[in-house]
Amino acid sequence: MNIEVSSTTAAYLALILSLMSIVLIVIMSTRFYGYIKALLDELGLHIALHKKYRRVKRYILVKFICLDNGFEILSEHIKQSLNKLLGPILRYRCNVDVVSYRPEKKRAIIRVRGEAICVTYTLLALTINHLERSSDSCIAIPIKTSGLISRLKRRYLRS
Amino acid sequence: MIKHVEIDSAIMFGFDSELLKKCVDALNSARAAIAIVPRAIHQVSEDTIDICLKKSRYLLNGCIPSDTISARKLAKLGATVTIVLTPTSLKFIDESQINVMAQTPTPRYLEIHLYQFLTHLVNYQNIDVEKEFYYLGTVIERALKNDVAVIPSASSPNIRKAILVNHIDLVLYSMGFSRRERRLMLEFYPMDLVQRWLKT
Secondary structure, three states: HHHHHHHHHHHHHHHHHHHHHHHHHHHHHHHHHHHHHHHHHHHHHHHHHHHHHOOEEEEEEEEEEEEOOOOOHHHHHHHHHHHHHHHHHHHHOEEEEEEEOOOOOOOOEHHHHEHHHHHHHHHHHHHHHHHOOOOOOEEEEEEEEEEEHHHHHHHHHOO | OOOOOOHHHHHHHOHHHHHHHHHHHHHHHHOOOOOOOEEEEEEEHHHHHHEEEEEEOOOEEEEEOOOHHHHHOOOOOOOOOOOEEOOOOOOOOOOOHHHHHHOOOOEEEEEHHHHHHHHHHHHHOOHHHHHHHHHHHHHHHHHHOOOOEEEOOOOOHHOOOOOOOHHHHHHHHHOOOOHHHHEEEHHHHHHHHHHHHHHO
């Protein structure tokens, strides 16, 4: 009889203890919720920022059609006109270089480094390059875009 | 499928004979199979809309509407005519015009002259180019949604300012159209237009 009473009180005690622990957890979690949320936000923002400003590198194979002037002066001209079309604000995020240039095949490989949107802008700049009013430059035809320069080599060497 | 037109009969229709001979010489040197479609682009108003129906068996007419009434009338013409979209006619070919074109029983064709948009982008500093390209994008999107054929045109004044198919593809890509939509505009709809024109 005595043992039975003590077991029921022990059961009640265990129930009260568990309820108290639950209440404590709720109070603590509401208190720390703000901190945890701020931490998660910062962490998530950090991840997003890291993704957003990842640098990419792309190679663009371009073919040129020239009507009057030769291909010799072209390699300096390409970078100059592209930088002019991109403008100073995009130029500080995008880097455009002429990697390889073959006058006899009329082909060049242009490297773009920077954000992913830079590639689109450079392709658009190549497209509208010859439409300028006072330009006598060659017509540029972007043929293929790739992340690896070896992928372009077969088409680049073909005449 | 493409009918061959004799040179003598082509001159009878009012083509320049010297230009035609140059074209024939250039074509004989090329080995690929090339089809030439004679075109005529008219600027039409409400009264002069009949010019779009002239010689429509031999010419694929394109008409630039100069007000809203002519644009609505062009959408109801029976012949195979393309409605030309330039920066000046952009305000007459809006979303309600696309709705009218979608309701006609025969398919309608919208031809976009990209050269003028691109020259505005490069050469004119004081024109609000972003707005023009935004409206152009919404019109193309609306037309594709309603299955009105959109055909970007490569027409340009001389060979130095030529716009090639790769360039059109890139401009459409930078405007945000998917690969499927670009294939529709550059391959499917032009062939559809030529086939329909040859049938009539």
